[in-house]
Amino acid sequence: MALQHYRLPDVGEGLTEATVMSWLVAEGDQVAVNDPVVEIETAKSVVELPCPYAGVVAALLVDVGKTVEVGTALISVEDGVAAETVPAEEADAQSEAPAHAAAPSQATLVGTGPRELKATRLPRKTAENTLLVAPPHEADPRTLAKPSVRKLARDLGVDLASVTPTGPDGTVSQDDVTAAATQQGGWTGFLAERGETRIDVTGIRRATARAMVESAFTAPHVTEWTDVDVTRTMELLERMKTMRMFRDVRMTPTVLIARAVCVALRRNPELNSSWDEKNSQIVRKSYINLGFAADTPRGLVVPVIHDADAMSTYDLAVALTALTQTARQGKSSPADLSGGTFTITNIGVFGIDAGTPILTPGQAGILAVGQITKRPWVVEDRVEPRWVTTLALSFDHRMVDGAEGSAFLGDIAEILRDPGSTLILT
Amino acid sequence: MTAPNAWTPRIVGPDNQGPDVPTADVPTADGPTLDVLTPDVATSEVPTPDEQADGIETVQLLDAEAHPQRHATYSPQLSVDEVRHAYATMFLARRLDTEGTNLQRQGQLALWAPAKGQEAAQIGAIAALRPTDMVYPSYRELAMVMHRGLDPLAVFQIMRGITHATWDVEAHRFGVFAFVVGAQTLQAVGYGMGITLDGADEVVLVCLGDGATSEGHVSEALNFAAVYKAPVIFLVQNNQYAISVPTAQQFRGAPAARAGGFGMPGVRVDGNDLFAVHAVVAEAVSRARAGEGPTLVEAMTYRIGAHTTADDPTRYRSREEEDVWGARDPLVRTERWLREHGTEDGFFADLAAEGDALATDLRARVLALEPQGITDLYEYVLAEPSAALAEEREQVTAYLAGLEGR
Numbered sequence: 001m002a003l004q005h006y007r008l009p010d011v012g013e014g015l016t017e018a019t020v021m022s023w024l025v026a027e028g029d030q031v032a033v034n035d036p037v038v039e040i041e042t043a044k045s046v047v048e049l050p051c052p053y054a055g056v057v058a059a060l061l062v063d064v065g066k067t068v069e070v071g072t073a074l075i076s077v078e079d080g081v082a083a084e085t086v087p088a089e090e091a092d093a094q095s096e097a098p099a100h101a102a103a104p105s106q107a108t109l110v111g112t113g114p115r116e117l118k119a120t121r122l123p124r125k126t127a128e129n130t131l132l133v134a135p136p137h138e139a140d141p142r143t144l145a146k147p148s149v150r151k152l153a154r155d156l157g158v159d160l161a162s163v164t165p166t167g168p169d170g171t172v173s174q175d176d177v178t179a180a181a182t183q184q185g186g187w188t189g190f191l192a193e194r195g196e197t198r199i200d201v202t203g204i205r206r207a208t209a210r211a212m213v214e215s216a217f218t219a220p221h222v223t224e225w226t227d228v229d230v231t232r233t234m235e236l237l238e239r240m241k242t243m244r245m246f247r248d249v250r251m252t253p254t255v256l257i258a259r260a261v262c263v264a265l266r267r268n269p270e271l272n273s274s275w276d277e278k279n280s281q282i283v284r285k286s287y288i289n290l291g292f293a294a295d296t297p298r299g300l301v302v303p304v305i306h307d308a309d310a311m312s313t314y315d316l317a318v319a320l321t322a323l324t325q326t327a328r329q330g331k332s333s334p335a336d337l338s339g340g341t342f343t344i345t346n347i348g349v350f351g352i353d354a355g356t357p358i359l360t361p362g363q364a365g366i367l368a369v370g371q372i373t374k375r376p377w378v379v380e381d382r383v384e385p386r387w388v389t390t391l392a393l394s395f396d397h398r399m400v401d402g403a404e405g406s407a408f409l410g411d412i413a414e415i416l417r418d419p420g421s422t423l424i425l426t
Numbered sequence: 427m428t429a430p431n432a433w434t435p436r437i438v439g440p441d442n443q444g445p446d447v448p449t450a451d452v453p454t455a456d457g458p459t460l461d462v463l464t465p466d467v468a469t470s471e472v473p474t475p476d477e478q479a480d481g482i483e484t485v486q487l488l489d490a491e492a493h494p495q496r497h498a499t500y501s502p503q504l505s506v507d508e509v510r511h512a513y514a515t516m517f518l519a520r521r522l523d524t525e526g527t528n529l530q531r532q533g534q535l536a537l538w539a540p541a542k543g544q545e546a547a548q549i550g551a552i553a554a555l556r557p558t559d560m561v562y563p564s565y566r567e568l569a570m571v572m573h574r575g576l577d578p579l580a581v582f583q584i585m586r587g588i589t590h591a592t593w594d595v596e597a598h599r600f601g602v603f604a605f606v607v608g609a610q611t612l613q614a615v616g617y618g619m620g621i622t623l624d625g626a627d628e629v630v631l632v633c634l635g636d637g638a639t640s641e642g643h644v645s646e647a648l649n650f651a652a653v654y655k656a657p658v659i660f661l662v663q664n665n666q667y668a669i670s671v672p673t674a675q676q677f678r679g680a681p682a683a684r685a686g687g688f689g690m691p692g693v694r695v696d697g698n699d700l701f702a703v704h705a706v707v708a709e710a711v712s713r714a715r716a717g718e719g720p721t722l723v724e725a726m727t728y729r730i731g732a733h734t735t736a737d738d739p740t741r742y743r744s745r746e747e748e749d750v751w752g753a754r755d756p757l758v759r760t761e762r763w764l765r766e767h768g769t770e771d772g773f774f775a776d777l778a779a780e781g782d783a784l785a786t787d788l789r790a791r792v793l794a795l796e797p798q799g800i801t802d803l804y805e806y807v808l809a810e811p812s813a814a815l816a817e818e819r820e821q822v823t824a825y826l827a828g829l830e831g832r
Contacts, residue, residue: 006532007533009530009531009532009533009534010533011530011531011735011736012735012736012737013536013537013734013736033789034525034528045732045737045738045740045741046738046740047531047738048531049531049532050528050531050532051532052532052534331740333740333743333744333745334740334741334742334743334744335744335745335746
């Protein structure tokens with residue numbers, strides 16, 4: 001039985017690294033040639049990699065979220081082929097070049113990127129060119145540990161390489177990691193790695209940075225906020241959850257807040273506009289495309305529900321569920337992510353009350369919704385526990401005056417305080 | 427490297443010694459229609475995605491639902507058997523295309539340019555040629571390579587980066603893949619002008635994409651072809667994208683519309699309609715053979731996969747668009763037609779099995795490929811190397827000899 005390693009190829013042209021997004025198989029799974037086994041993200045794309053071997057998955061060698069260089073073994077597969085019957089070309093590859101000792105048995109001849117080329121440079125026969133000889137490349141022997149143990153080590157701030165392995169075949173066990181963490185006294189493991197890490201700004205991080213700078217330094221932001229007693233909205237939500245028609249959808253406060261925003265935008269169209277610098281015009285939109293800031297494994301993205309104002313509450317709930325799911329899976333299409341006219345960001349999910357949101361470039365307003373908690377609230381001269389949230393609205397002062405922004409925020413607050421006021425305001 | 431070709435090429439179209447594709451037999455509206463298509467089906471009014479706002483007609487003989495369409499100038503010219511053969515090559519090419527993508531993802535190929543979705547445009551066009559007619563491909567014509575009976579391994583050798591070409595261009599009447607976008611159009615026109623000088627009755631089919639029409643030298647080629655009445659058919663596979671740039675951002679005048687400006691007919695055809703592509707190219711071939719000069723055929727198709735394995739189409743086009751075009755898949759359409767014309771499940775099952783076996787065999791042969799010596803670079807470009815080139819070759823050889831393990 002031979003253990004085969006599938007190494008990260010260069011799936012683009014000259015890419016040197018990729019991040020493991022998700023594993024599509026588990027240890028012990030049976031795989032066939034070309035079965036997709038792992039999803040990776042490179043600087044250019046997210047792709048599923050097809051397994052070059054058939055057999056049983058022996059180990060997943062890279063944790064989700066980790067970025068590895070081209071040539072790193074991703075997965076090992078027990079191919080069920082006796083070692084003696086290694087195909088001729090593999091044997092040749094091994095005997096021919098000792099420098100390739102660490103190379104995969106199914107040698108990848110291409111897609112090895114610049115770093116790999118350096119590592120496999122052949123030594124020179126003559127002495128006069130020694131200056132050109134690459135320093136011997138001593139590959140770090142990889143510490144052996146299961147993915148769960150690796151995660152534990154990361155969580156506890158333990159450097160795996162510093163742990164004495166006592167597990168089978170020299171692997172680091174869970175106990176080894178816990179023992180090491182106790183010895184290190186918890187935080188010391190973290191402190192042991194003091195210093196600076198330099199992270200390349202690429203992909204969504206770069207896009208976010210660019211958008212934020214563009215927005216913050218072109219649109220003069222004004223932020224206003226208000227606390228609202230949303231008890232009646234929460235009661236309405238509970239009632240809706242018990243209703244037959246909403247049984248199959250995920251009903252969250254965000255759905256009702258989105259509805260409130262649509263109603264308020266209709267009454268205050270200044271907030272549903274964009275600034276056209278070139279033509280010195282304000283572009284007022286009669287349609288409402290609501291963006292929702294979402295924290296995804298790939299970073300901050302803002303998927304958009306198009307024509308949200310034309311939707312029923314039910315349709316809005318369905319669209320919102322689908323949109324967030326797609327975004328979390330990192331599969332939003334360009335259409336999903338563009339064309340927004342107003343953005344809602346729910347910072348309450350992080351347990352935060354309020355903040356000053358930065359506008360999505362080209363939009364006039366953004367609403368940050370804080371956490372909804374029971375707080376003491378004065379009701380008819382008595383202090384009562386009520387469901388309260390904080391709404392924070394940033395708007396572009398070029399297009400929206402304080403009076404307009406305040407009226408808009410006041411409308412949203414009023415609808416959430418008394419959902420029945422929708423009947424009055426629309 | 428000299429392993430036998432593991433599959434049997436299907437012959438479609440006029441044979442080597444056959445007569446010209448008969449001009450006289452191209453029926454008119456009230457002329458005869460071959461009975462391979464039932465003529466009693468009403469014309470569909472549903473607009474197709476390729477009927478664009480520029481007012482140019484798209485020739486279609488089989489719509490997306492595999493319903494026959496009547497056309498005033500063109501009619502289907504393929505028998506059921508010929509369609510079966512054409513479908514087989516299209517199907518097998520797609521199977522190997524998938525294998526190519528997978529092999530690239532496994533580090534065995536430097537690059538792969540998927541042809542998925544363009545099979546009807548390729549096979550419909552090449553099937554209208556005689557085997558003696560010259561073809562200048564771009565770099566996505568795997569189906570054409572297979573149609574000409576070449577070992578598909580040849581394409582994999584190129585994409586593995588170990589050789590420029592493996593086949594004898596003259597013997598197979600099939601040019602090398604052109605990676606300089608559009609360069610093949612000049613070669614094709616030059617070859618076509620040579621045919622005229624020789625007084626031969628051959629024609630040249632040259633493949634290019636919508637993106638290539640934005641290249642300056644393609645305009646030069648079109649102009650020369652028209653001026654010299656070269657027997658050249660320019661097959662523009664308009665797959666809607668030049669890498670990530672949609673056609674709307676590439677040109678205002680469609681390739682079919684521009685042909686008139688160069689002084690040659692331009693015909694737009696549904697590139698996912700095997701019958702229409704074949705009929706339109708066959709007519710262009712007749713004209714060229716009769717000395718009436720070049721034609722530009724714009725085959726409206728869609729690259730279902732990425733431009734190459736190095737890009738991610740989800741970043742520049744919508745799922746909705748992919749769904750619309752996915753419903754127009756040439757393989758699905760041709761399969762439906764075949765089933766409606768008495769082709770049984772067994773045919774498709776056998777083909778699927780043949781495809782899997784072909785892919786497995788090809789995979790094994792790709793893994794066994796040896797890199798060629800780098801000094802091969804100096805062998806094939808010039809018949810007699812220049813002094814400078816010979817010196818360079820010596821230097822490279824000496825350098826390589828100074829390395830251990832060689």
